Amino acid sequence: MDILSVLFILAGLFFLIVAAIGVIRLPDVFSRAHAVSLTDSLGAFLMLVGLALHEGLSKNNLKIIAVLALLYIQNPVITHATIRAALRAGLKPWRRRPS
Amino acid sequence: MKTFFFLVLLVLAILIGAYLYRVLQGPTIFDRLLGLNGISTKAIILLVLMGTVFERVDMFIDISTGYALLNLVGALAVAKYLEQKGLP
Amino acid sequence: MRPVSSEFLVLKATALFVLWVLLSGSFDWVHLVLGGVLSFTVAWINSGHSPFVPKFRLWGNILLYLPWLFLRIVEGSLHMSKLILNPDLPIDPRLIRVEPKLGHRSAVVLLGNSITLTPGTITAEVDHDVVPETLIGEADPDALLVHAIDETSARDVTSGRLEAKIAEVFKNEERSL
Secondary structure, eight states: HHHHHHHHHHHHHHHHHHHHHHHSSSSSSSHHHHHHHHHHHHHHHHHHHHHHHHHHHHHHHHHHHHHHHHHHHHHHHHHHHHHHHHHTTOOOOOOOOOO | OHHHHHHHHHHHHHHHHHHHHHHOOOOOOOOOOOHHHHHHHHHHHHHHHHHHEEEHHHHHHHHHHHHHHHHHHHHHHHHHHHHHHHHO | OOOHHHHHHHHHHHHHHHHHHHHHHOOHHHHHHHHHHHHHHHHHOOOOSOOOOOOOHHHHHHHHHHHHHHHHHHHHHHHHHHHHHHHOOOOEEEEEEEEEOOBBBBHHHHHHHHHSSSTTTTEOOOOOSSOHHHHHOOOOOEEEEEEEESHHHHHHTTTTHHHHHHHHTTTOOOOOO
């Protein structure tokens, strides 16, 4: 059980690190939002499932699943609100110049 | 096992530093908002992880739930405000 | 004041009560009664917001849809990681328009949430009247505006795979827009 939990946590950590690199590297707010959504969806899922597996069968598992469901409901809403605000404020998305 | 969790905790703290760079540096205000959102998601994971390290998950998980709920309201309020105000 | 649908009230109160029990974690009768009273009161105070109650079969369909969505999320995450870790950063962001042919308001909400949850695509605008015309040309009445990171992600949305799946989930509902 511990091996499985370590594997899950390491996989989650990989996605979190990739997302952090993306947040620094990508050119504008619209593409950075894609990197943040990478953390929110898969990284948090893998990390929290790994922690729940390490916890074993208990009441805390239910609470961890509740937090996970909360994250999956609220993160699309927040990302959409931010991006819509940026678009309506008149920000232009970055385009690759035709070479 | 405890050492492993502590190391993961350390890596997460460093990753929060990367997002903090975006919050402090970000050219537009929406970059800062996005960075704050990423930090809050990582703080939720960090709280659960901290509960595992201290073996008090039952206490820390409640804090993280409250943090998630507050984060939703705060981020939506700031986004709505900026949407009506436009770029500064 | 809208008419209060009792079915919706009971559903909402039950959901709040389950959340209460989950968070308090104690089964004393004091806590249970207090939670029951509070959740019913909160549900009754804001029961005028949404009259839509999904039928039982629809809940089942949505639950069956979630694993499929999770597979899409894994696919999108791997593609997105490949893009970020590539030293050349071969991204090609674009705004695309999606015109959903779904006859239901909740189906459009589910479609928008699924698009945002998949890494690589984000729903940027849902409202019909305030689409900025300078960005995408002529405004369309029913269009969702989607920001995609590159060609592959954009094709994921425009191919209509997601939309067909959601239409299948909602196929037994009557139209309401």
